[in-house]
Amino acid sequence: MREFITSAARATSALATLSLWLAGIGLCAMTAAIAAQVFWRYVLNNSLIWTEPGSVMIMGWFIFLGAAVGIREGYHLSFDVLLYILPEKAKPWLHSLSDIAVGGFGAGMVWYGWELAEKVAGNKMASLGISDAFNFAPVVVGGGLIVIFSLERILRRAAGLHTARFGDPEPVEEF
Template sequence: MMKIAVLTGLIGRAALWTAGTGLVLMTVLIAAQVFWRYVLNDSISWTEPASVMIMGWFIFLGAAVGIREGYHLSFDVLLYVIPHKGKMFLYSLSDLVVTCFGIGMIWFGWQLAEKTAGNTLPSLGISGAFDFIPIVAGGVLVALFSVERIARRAAGLPTARFGDDNSEAT
């Protein structure tokens, strides 16, 4: 189990670095576009679609890492008043639902990529499928990290920095 956790930790770290790099790159591209448009009175035609594509990557990769680390949104009022075993059941149920959502991202993202693979994005000159690959990649990571959380909880290991730490059994 620990080797898998180390591997998923490395995958999560790589996804987070990729997302962060994408955020910086998108910011640079948008700044360049603004400079070219308003200072040089010209335009770079590919910066906007490239920025939108990069934004898809950092949103979906960042969201997947947020799921792994336990930083995703949740409504925890009920969890303050139920026993520890009930909390663990609800956490696992939540992770199961998130896993299904990740599988849906893979399935429908792949279908969208297939349907647009023959199209060419005019300003970038690449397949339209590239717009939907971040959904598939994010779905793979969402499902992987959610299954990891379920497995860690079943093994009695903590699953996040905050939240459902198994050491606080009451």
């Protein structure tokens, strides 16, 4: 079981690294698109019609990819007051409960994001010429990653392995 979880952790580590790189590239691409829009509008006295909806779509990607990586690494918001008063043996249970709740939220993102995408799939964005469903793709993919990363955290804890932090080459034993 531990070997399987260790192998899966290596795969999810690579997936998290890829997601973080894509989020960073998206942030740079959005910044370049907005800079191009400013240049075209104020220097060339013209306007690029695709930059605003394209930038919003790219922003969705880097937000949801980055949020999923934050979930994997334990940087998400939490209410830690109970952790200060509970005995050490109860803390992993509380962390697992939190991961289950976060994973459920990710599953809701997948479910409802997909429903929203289906409802608007027939509409086209005039400025980009693509389906409005593409606006909800980051919600679905980000939710799927949140489910995967939450499950990884639960399985690592159940196997007695340290939960992931970015840059950890391999899972390490709890100490």
